[in-house]
Amino acid sequence: DVREQTLIAVKPDGVHRRLVGQIMQRFEQRGFKLVGLKMLQVSEDLLAQHYCHLRTKPFYPSLQDYMTSGPVVAMVWEGHNVIQTSRIMVGHTNPAEAQAGTVRGDFSIHVSRNVVHASDSREGAEREIQLWFQGKELLNWESCDQTFTCE
Ligand code: DAT
Numbered sequence: 022d023v024r025e026q027t028l029i030a031v032k033p034d035g036v037h038r039r040l041v042g043q044i045m046q047r048f049e050q051r052g053f054k055l056v057g058l059k060m061l062q063v064s065e066d067l068l069a070q071h072y073c074h075l076r077t078k079p080f081y082p083s084l085q086d087y088m089t090s091g092p093v094v095a096m097v098w099e100g101h102n103v104i105q106t107s108r109i110m111v112g113h114t115n116p117a118e119a120q121a122g123t124v125r126g127d128f129s130i131h132v133s134r135n136v137v138h139a140s141d142s143r144e145g146a147e148r149e150i151q152l153w154f155q156g157k158e159l160l161n162w163e164s165c166d167q168t169f170t171c172e
């Protein structure tokens with residue numbers, strides 16, 4: 022059991038398009054456990070820290086406008102290998118290359134409106150969870166199906 026946590030965030034386009042429930046359902050039915058959840062207006066400062074690797078890109082100003090344009094639903098999901106598995110569930114960054122069956126492959130068409138964020142590595146997940154959530158906002162609980170979803 023590789024117990025990991027990852028940050029998943031439904032971006033403003035996903036919230037506007039009422040996709041929050043369907044996206045959360047995919048993580049629930051896969052067998053992951055929700056340990057943190059909130060809706061927030063992302064500040065320019067939070068976004069700059071979150072996307073620090075993209076701040077010099079030409080598309081950053083429009084990315085900032087988009088990500089701060091409306092509410093975001095941020096979640097922390099926990100479970101075996103959740104970081105890698107959720108990247109696969111979310112699909113390619115560019116929806117044109119995302120496979121059907123992935124969130125982006127099912128719900129989006131353009132890279133600038135790709136509906137959802139998922140951490141891409143252990144270091145990234147740890148950094149992003151600390152950035153987006155306070156420790157007390159994460160719940161430590163045992164789900165009743167634990168022994169039936171992972172050894
Ligand atoms: P991912 O979200 O798959 O981790 P990323 O971290 O490289 O991808 O980029 C973060 C977000 O920035 C991505 O979800 C959408 C936006 N983005 C990336 N490349 C872009 C591009 N070429 N044009 C417009 N937006 C882009």
Ligand code: MG
Nearest residue numbers: 138139140141
């Ligand atoms: Mg990324």
